[in-house]
Amino acid sequence: MPTFTFSAQVAIANPIIFVFKRTYKTSRSNMSTETENKATVLIVDDMLESITILSSCLADEYHLLTANNGHTAIELAARHLPDLILLDVVMSNLDGYGVCEQLKAQPCTTEIPIIFVTALLNAADEERGFALGAVDYVSKPISCTTLRARVRAHILQKKMKDKLLAFSQELEQKELEADKSKRLLNAVLDAIPIRVFWKDPDARYIGCNRHFANDNGMNSSEEIIGRTDFDLMPERAFALQAFAHTVITTGQSLLNQEGAITTHDGKLTHISLNHVPLLETDGSVIGIVGAYEDITQRKHTFDALQDAKIKLETKLTEIVSLQEKLLEAAVRDPLTGLYNRRYLTETLDIMLAQATRNKVPLSAVMIDIDHFKDVNDSYGHPTGDEALKCLAQFLSAQARTSDIVCRLGGEEFLILMMGASGDNAQMKIDQYRDDFSKILIHYQNNEFKLTFSAGIAVYPQHTENSKKLLEYADLALYAAKHNGRNQVSVFTKKVR
Numbered sequence: 001m002p003t004f005t006f007s008a009q010v011a012i013a014n015p016i017i018f019v020f021k022r023t024y025k026t027s028r029s030n031m032s033t034e035t036e037n038k039a040t041v042l043i044v045d046d047m048l049e050s051i052t053i054l055s056s057c058l059a060d061e062y063h064l065l066t067a068n069n070g071h072t073a074i075e076l077a078a079r080h081l082p083d084l085i086l087l088d089v090v091m092s093n094l095d096g097y098g099v100c101e102q103l104k105a106q107p108c109t110t111e112i113p114i115i116f117v118t119a120l121l122n123a124a125d126e127e128r129g130f131a132l133g134a135v136d137y138v139s140k141p142i143s144c145t146t147l148r149a150r151v152r153a154h155i156l157q158k159k160m161k162d163k164l165l166a167f168s169q170e171l172e173q174k175e176l177e178a179d180k181s182k183r184l185l186n187a188v189l190d191a192i193p194i195r196v197f198w199k200d201p202d203a204r205y206i207g208c209n210r211h212f213a214n215d216n217g218m219n220s221s222e223e224i225i226g227r228t229d230f231d232l233m234p235e236r237a238f239a240l241q242a243f244a245h246t247v248i249t250t251g252q253s254l255l256n257q258e259g260a261i262t263t264h265d266g267k268l269t270h271i272s273l274n275h276v277p278l279l280e281t282d283g284s285v286i287g288i289v290g291a292y293e294d295i296t297q298r299k300h301t302f303d304a305l306q307d308a309k310i311k312l313e314t315k316l317t318e319i320v321s322l323q324e325k326l327l328e329a330a331v332r333d334p335l336t337g338l339y340n341r342r343y344l345t346e347t348l349d350i351m352l353a354q355a356t357r358n359k360v361p362l363s364a365v366m367i368d369i370d371h372f373k374d375v376n377d378s379y380g381h382p383t384g385d386e387a388l389k390c391l392a393q394f395l396s397a398q399a400r401t402s403d404i405v406c407r408l409g410g411e412e413f414l415i416l417m418m419g420a421s422g423d424n425a426q427m428k429i430d431q432y433r434d435d436f437s438k439i440l441i442h443y444q445n446n447e448f449k450l451t452f453s454a455g456i457a458v459y460p461q462h463t464e465n466s467k468k469l470l471e472y473a474d475l476a477l478y479a480a481k482h483n484g485r486n487q488v489s490v491f492t493k494k495v496r
């Protein structure tokens with residue numbers, strides 16, 4: 001083990017210099033710790049002999065400072081802040097009481113414990129010393145054992161007091177910081193438009209932000225503490241308590257629960273509510289934090305949008321229906337309600353393609369009322385119109401669902417018969433012709449009968465061209481008319 005020469009730290013107080021030397025066999029680290037932990041004692045006495053005795057008793061345990069008069073003692077105490085002062089009572093110029101008085105008057109030295117050292121000790125002196133703030137007395141002649149015990153006890157007490165003070169200051173600091181954090185948190189909670197509250201495990205309120213307090217008719221969050229939902233909103237209390245109970249017992253959050261509450265001013269408010277468990281570090285539930293947002297405006301906007309959407313959809317349906325009616329009207333003959341020439345033009349090619357696909361013939365039957373001009377001339381146009389309507393109804397009633405019946409204009413009609421050969425079509429139309437000729441047409445005071453002539457052309461037998469198909473049907477009709485009317489004629493090359 002290395003050997004160190006250790007000098008006790010002794011302050012120099014003019015004009016006396018004391019250096020106490022001791023030799024320790026110790027490790028460097030132990031020595032360092034020991035040095036750092038040593039307390040400092042200031043010895044004040046105007047007698048060199050007394051300083052020597054006191055120092056020799058304490059040198060191995062403490063750092064020592066010495067002063068041989070009161071003024072130096074005050075200066076050293078202020079500069080080094082020793083842990084304890086041994087103070088001679090009887091000194092010239094400034095005595096121990098004076099020194100004690102001044103040290104206690106200075107904030108930096110007021111807490112340093114002072115032990116008076118004196119030969120003359122009577123009750124009055126002792127009382128005076130204690131009244132000035134001394135902690136103890138040591139009598140001369142000095143007993144080293146007593147001195148060391150007293151010094152050790154008071155330094156220990158001083159250290160404990162210092163620790164207590166430091167702890168108390170630290171606590172105070174932490175309380176200040178906690179208070180600051182709390183004020184910051186409250187400011188944040190009050191700044192957001194969301195209502196926030198927290199409850200204990202019995203679902204009793206232990207805090208809230210200002211908005212929540214205001215909603216419940218209170219000015220501050222303190223007023224809410226200790227209350228339950230039965231105090232604040234009895235009509236919703238069971239539902240709210242059920243939420244709280246679920247979160248507390250399961251430890252699970254309940255989010256985005258929509259509902260409604262009535263605020264203290266009677267306003268019904270729609271809310272979106274969240275409940276989150278308040279957990280201890282070990283995961284146990286010690287309460288609940290709740291927050292809700294006023295979604296009344298959003299809900300009204302949503303409802304208004306829904307209404308607008310429904311109205312828009314209704315309007316759209318009306319428009320679509322109107323469009324369909326317009327489209328239908330565009331392809332219908334207004335007098336008879338049959339399809340018109342436009343419809344025929346649009347659908348003929350489609351029907352021919354369909355016939356090709358299904359490998360069936362399609363007969364186009366052109367019909368024209370015989371001597372129709374005479375009806376108009378004899379009975380007037382309204383009667384003529386009535387005759388056209390009569391034939392239209394007759395043809396519609398006779399036709400199969402797959403047949404298309406059109407009025408091409410004037411007294412001219414056309415029937416497209418899907419799947420009908422020329423013979424079949426001729427047979428059917430001839431029956432129509434015969435039946436129609438027997439119908440008595442009434443209109444106002446007029447009664448009369450009419451006949452019609454018809455010409456048939458067949459796809460693809462006669463032509464595969466839609467335009468030609470109508471032309472050939474027309475030619476066949478012309479032939480029927482030419483041959484004396486009231487008859488049905490099928491297109492032949494001869495006719496052509």
Ligand SMILES: [Mg+2]
Binds near residue numbers: 089
């Ligand atoms: Mg003295």
